[in-house]
Amino acid sequence: xxxxEQSPQNLTxxxxxxxxxNCSYSVGxxxxxxxxxxxxxxxxxxxxxxxxxxxHGRLIATINIQEKHSSLHxxxxxxxxxxxYICAVRPEKFYFGTGTxxxxxx
Amino acid sequence: KAGVxxxxxxxxxxxxxxxxxxxxxxxxHRSVSWYQQTPGQGLQFLFEYFSETQRxxxxxxxxxxxxQFSNSRSEMNVSTLELGDSALYLCASSFGLGLGDEQFFGxxxxxxxx
Numbered sequence: 001x002x003x004x005e006q007s008p009q010n011l012t013x014x015x016x017x018x019x020x021x022n023c024s025y026s027v028g029x030x031x032x033x034x035x036x037x038x039x040x041x042x043x044x045x046x047x048x049x050x051x052x053x054x055x056h057g058r059l060i061a062t063i064n065i066q067e068k069h070s071s072l073h074x075x076x077x078x079x080x081x082x083x084x085y086i087c088a089v090r091p092e093k094f095y096f097g098t099g100t101x102x103x104x105x106x
Numbered sequence: 107k108a109g110v111x112x113x114x115x116x117x118x119x120x121x122x123x124x125x126x127x128x129x130x131x132x133x134x135h136r137s138v139s140w141y142q143q144t145p146g147q148g149l150q151f152l153f154e155y156f157s158e159t160q161r162x163x164x165x166x167x168x169x170x171x172x173x174q175f176s177n178s179r180s181e182m183n184v185s186t187l188e189l190g191d192s193a194l195y196l197c198a199s200s201f202g203l204g205l206g207d208e209q210f211f212g213x214x215x216x217x218x219x220x
Contacts, residue, residue, distance in 0.1 A: 033209070035211075041143075041194050041196075041213065041214045041216070042211070042213055042214075043196060043198075043211040044211070045208050045209050045210065045211070048208055086148075086149060088149070092162055093151050093154065093162040093163075093164060094139070094141075094151040095151070096148055096149040096150065096151075097148075098148045099148060099149075
């Protein structure tokens with residue numbers, strides 16, 4: 001049983017396209033995190049959400065607590081956005097999605 | 107401000123040996139979490155320490171242990187290594203355990219068990 005489900009698993013987009021990655025979870029949470037992992041392993045925390053919506057540059061994250069669902073949007077995608085995006089939720093400890101591998105083609 | 111550092115970055119061990127990995131958090135951060143990442147299982151939570159106390163633990167066997175020192179530096183130990191322990195081990199630090207505390211990840215230690 002996976003507490004966190006992400007879709008799609010893999011995504012290829014043309015530069016400039018609008019991208020959406022979805023995350024659904026089954027546990028009660030105190031916060032949901034979106035992480036970005038580039039080849040080589042380094043992980044960066046993009047957003048931490050407990051309600052509503054957050055925006056940082058071309059990235060937007062939303063969460064619907066009632067539906068237990070979050071989305072990560074990338075507007076005007078760029079090849080440097082190519083990475084694995086991981087959703088993580090935290091009730092008392094962290095549960096992770098399996099990640100979405102995004103490739104943006106110039 | 108220096109980021110989270112992990113040592114060593116790469117490690118090769120043989121089955122049955124034990125290993126100790128080290129994590130130095132960002133100055134002022136008191137919480138350190140450890141994660142294992144493998145191609146098959148993805149990212150999995152190992153444990154979390156705050157002020158030298160283990161606050162949460164993931165579903166790993168007792169061969170995996172950790173501790174945190176008074177300066178917030180943390181170590182994790184894996185005894186009697188198995189081939190399946192080959193993974194990228196990541197630590198992350200945060201100021202506290204609160205809802206608003208962002209996690210900052212280190213570069214990881216890549217462990218290979220032969």
